[in-house]
Amino acid sequence: MEITVDQMYQIENNGHAMGFLKKFMMENAGAAAVRRLVEKFDVTSKNILIFVGMGNNGGDGLVMARHLSGYGAIVTIQLLGSPDKIKTEESSWNWSILKKMPSVKLLSGDNLHFDFIPDVIIDAILGTGISGEIREPYVSAINYINNSSCFKFAVDVPSGLDPQTGETANIFVKSDMTVTFHKMKQGIPKRKDLTGELYAEKIGIPPEAEEGVL
Ligand SMILES: NC(=O)C1=CN([C@@H]2O[C@H](COP(=O)(O)OP(=O)(O)OC[C@H]3O[C@@H](n4cnc5c(N)ncnc54)[C@H](OP(=O)(O)O)[C@@H]3O)[C@@H](O)[C@H]2O)[C@@H](O)CC1
Numbered sequence: 001m002e003i004t005v006d007q008m009y010q011i012e013n014n015g016h017a018m019g020f021l022k023k024f025m026m027e028n029a030g031a032a033a034v035r036r037l038v039e040k041f042d043v044t045s046k047n048i049l050i051f052v053g054m055g056n057n058g059g060d061g062l063v064m065a066r067h068l069s070g071y072g073a074i075v076t077i078q079l080l081g082s083p084d085k086i087k088t089e090e091s092s093w094n095w096s097i098l099k100k101m102p103s104v105k106l107l108s109g110d111n112l113h114f115d116f117i118p119d120v121i122i123d124a125i126l127g128t129g130i131s132g133e134i135r136e137p138y139v140s141a142i143n144y145i146n147n148s149s150c151f152k153f154a155v156d157v158p159s160g161l162d163p164q165t166g167e168t169a170n171i172f173v174k175s176d177m178t179v180t181f182h183k184m185k186q187g188i189p190k191r192k193d194l195t196g197e198l199y200a201e202k203i204g205i206p207p208e209a210e211e212g213v214l
């Protein structure tokens with residue numbers, strides 16, 4: 001069953017109100033995404049570059065970083081902004097854990113020059129919160145991703161693709177694999193050319209959180 005983005009936010013809020021906090025959803029989302037990635041790819045000693053936006057899509061990317069480090073990957077995060085501008089409590093919380101993990105390299109701002117060639121790039125820039133034309137520094141990050149020939153993994157939806165309508169913004173990621181969360185959003189499967197292999201993974205939200213929504 002496919003749902004709307006608005007229904008997804010209502011279900012998320014209902015689950016949170018039941019006590020299944022958004023930080024737990026984020027944890028399960030990041031963990032589920034990593035499970036799909038490591039099934040596809042032996043990440044041990046691989047260079048993984050994660051582009052992280054300032055909302056909760058970025059937060060999922062931060063969770064992935066911690067899990068991937070546990071799998072022996074060499075993880076670099078490029079936060080596309082200043083750490084004190086991270087928008088949500090759950091994403092900031094994950095950033096603060098990573099600050100205590102020297103195994104994950106944390107970069108922030110709009111520098112896009114790296115001293116390694118990534119084996120995998122993770123796009124955790126924009127998800128269901130996208131609105132309007134893509135702004136900098138996200139535009140440059142998306143260009144960087146699309147100009148790279150490595151394996152590309154999109155968190156929830158390729159950034160720049162509207163998960164409700166299936167329409168694209170001025171620029172958008174073309175990925176090899178996409179993992180979306182809880183249930184498929186209506187616009188995403190319309191653009192399999194951008195999602196690559198596409199999965200919808202459960203993230204522990206109680207089915208009761210759907211009552212009155214679906
Ligand atoms: N639903 C669920 O159950 C769960 C959802 N989860 C995850 O949360 C994601 C949704 O998070 P979200 O709501 O924080 O939105 P998100 O996509 O990160 O973007 C917001 C940021 O983007 C910015 N921005 C917007 N448009 C822009 C543009 N054109 N160009 C540039 N910037 C733009 C906007 O900036 P602002 O407009 O506020 O200045 C704001 O900073 C969802 O996709 C999934 O991955 C999981 O954690 C698990 C549970």
Ligand SMILES: [K+]
Pocket residue numbers: 057123124125126127154155156157158159
């Ligand atoms: K994304």
